[in-house]
Every structure is written in C-alpha cells, then in structure tokens.
Amino acid sequence: xxxxxxxxxxxxxxxxxxxxxxxxxxxxxxxxxxxxxxxxxxxxxxxxxxxxxxxxxxxxxxxxxxxxxxxxxxxxxxxxxxxxxxxxxxxxxxxxxxxxxxxxxxxxxxxxxxxxxxxxxxxxxxxxxxxxxxxxxxxxxxxxxxxxxxxxxxxxxxxxxxxxxxxxxxxxxxxxxxxxxxxxxxxxxxxxxxxxxxxxxxxxxxxxxxxxxxxxxxxxxxxxxxxxxxxxxxxxxxxxxxxxxxxxxxxxxxxxxxxxxxxxxxxxxxxxxxxxxxxxxxxxxxxxxxxxxxxxxxxxxxxxxxxxxxxxxxxxxxxxxxxxx
Numbered sequence: 001x002x003x004x005x006x007x008x009x010x011x012x013x014x015x016x017x018x019x020x021x022x023x024x025x026x027x028x029x030x031x032x033x034x035x036x037x038x039x040x041x042x043x044x045x046x047x048x049x050x051x052x053x054x055x056x057x058x059x060x061x062x063x064x065x066x067x068x069x070x071x072x073x074x075x076x077x078x079x080x081x082x083x084x085x086x087x088x089x090x091x092x093x094x095x096x097x098x099x100x101x102x103x104x105x106x107x108x109x110x111x112x113x114x115x116x117x118x119x120x121x122x123x124x125x126x127x128x129x130x131x132x133x134x135x136x137x138x139x140x141x142x143x144x145x146x147x148x149x150x151x152x153x154x155x156x157x158x159x160x161x162x163x164x165x166x167x168x169x170x171x172x173x174x175x176x177x178x179x180x181x182x183x184x185x186x187x188x189x190x191x192x193x194x195x196x197x198x199x200x201x202x203x204x205x206x207x208x209x210x211x212x213x214x215x216x217x218x219x220x221x222x223x224x225x226x227x228x229x230x231x232x233x234x235x236x237x238x239x240x241x242x243x244x245x246x247x248x249x250x251x252x253x254x255x256x257x258x259x260x261x262x263x264x265x266x267x268x269x270x271x272x273x274x275x276x277x278x279x280x281x282x283x284x285x286x287x288x289x290x291x292x293x294x295x296x297x298x299x300x301x302x303x304x305x306x307x308x309x310x311x312x313x314x315x316x317x318x319x320x321x322x323x324x325x
Contacts (some may be wrong), residue, residue: 004019020199021046021107023078023219026056028191031234039105043218044207046107055103056117059191063125067186069151070114073174075158076196080171083215083222088171091179093194096223100235102221111197114152121150135173137180144186152183157198185309188236246262 038055039047060068079085081104086093096102108187123128127148132139140151155174159166210217218225 025194027099028101065191103223
C-alpha cells in the first residue's frame, strides 16, 4: 500500500467516524423543573434525536409560555454558538440569561422535526401558528390577544464555512431578527428553540479534551453551564400572572338580547320589588288613596240615593193622604 492509498484510507476512515449532528438550544422564560432528566447529564457524546424531542415535548406540555419561537438556521454548527462567537449573538445571549429553563446541546444525532413540534404546540396549547420565511420581522404582525402563538422561523442557509465574513454577517442579522421578533410579543413568557434542519460533520473529540476545554465544546458555556444553573429556580417570579380583562363587544346580537332582557319588567320579580321598595310603597299608598276616594264618592252617592228615595216615598204617602181627605 503506497502513501497515497494510505492517506485516502485515512481520510475515508475519518469520514466514517464522523457524526452527522446539529446543535440545539432550548430556552424558556418560565421554569420547567427536572427537564434535563430526559437526556444524559453531560454533553461528552452526541445525544439522540428521540431523547431531545422528548425533552422538548415535556417542555411544551407544560404550556407555560405564551409564545414558542422555533428558529431553523440551516447550516448552523457548534462553532457558531460557542463563547468565542459571543459577539455575534448579543441579543440571543441576553434572552438566554433571562431564561429560567436553559438547555444547550452541542451535538444531536440527526435533526429536529420542526413540523412535528409546531403541530404539538398547536394541539397541546391551542396555539395559532405564525410563519417567518425571510429575514423580516414584519412577518410577525403585532397582536394583543392572549392566545398562545407558535412562531416558526425558517431562515436562509448560512454561507459556507470558508466564506467567513459573509457567515459572520448572517449570524449577526439572525440575532437581530430574533430580538425584533421577541420584542414584538405582548408577553414576556417565551420559549426559544434554535437549531438547524441540515446536519454537519462532527469529528470525534476525546473526552478529556472536552472536559478541559468546555468553552470550545459547549454552547455558550459561560451562560448555559454557569454555576448558578446548578440549582433550578424560577428567575422571573416578579412577572405575576394577571387575569385578562374581557370587554364585551359593543354591537352583537347576544349583547342586545342580554340588555333587552335586563330592561324587561317582571311583576313577580322579588329582586325588583326589593330594590324599589320606596317606589312600590308610594304606588300602593296612591292606589289605596284613590280607592278610598272612590269609595267615599260612591258611598255619598249611595247615601244621597237613599235620602232621595225616602223623600219620594214620603211625598207619595202625603199625596195619597190628601186624596183620601
């Protein structure tokens, strides 16, 4: 075997040993306890897609967020989201710091099924879908209702690794876009998932080397693996849940019928009588007074009739006696 063949064989073996992986970032403003129990406790080896999907399903099942932002950046790799690239993600990193739940997975076998996750959010949280298919935050129009949203962001593929300036510029643009989208949302309770639907080759790295250099092999290591994250706690409990104020539509048939019913007067309605006790008493006194006046008037007429009748009888008797005489 000559040197050329040996080099070719070495190259082929390195390709076979490589993994097809994607990085995955999962962040939630609200705390979802014990989320990491769905996966291995370390990132020394690649995670399988099934366990990561189960982790995300567990997060979604809580329905603790008002907005679920699923960001797909084709071609995204671990190298794009390490501490050395912190300056390319100023806004996303701030949102990660604010998150009570934060998981960073540098290597995941295969890709996430974004369509499945979208449908899972819609089904479990009665959400409405919004789609962003270009680098334009105007695709998310402002809204003010309380319905949960699943915002699916499908961005253009990143430039190739060898085109460094263009790739770095795109990452900055995508960071700015995510900030603009999140700022439009009426609620601070968000869940952010960032990954790629295109895998990249990942060379195996010795475990001791990973442990010795976490800043090179962890997603934003200084945030995701900060010592304060060793204990789970709610970082955003100052945001209290407020019951929404519901305003009745001003012109609807239901409201018209309700008001019409309220305006109806029911004679045997005890509540109506209780509320209008003085008025009812006044009306009763007036009716009794009128009845008494009518009674006195009738009695006087009847008395006058008796007197007149007696007079006529007496006159008739007198006339008859005169005739006899």
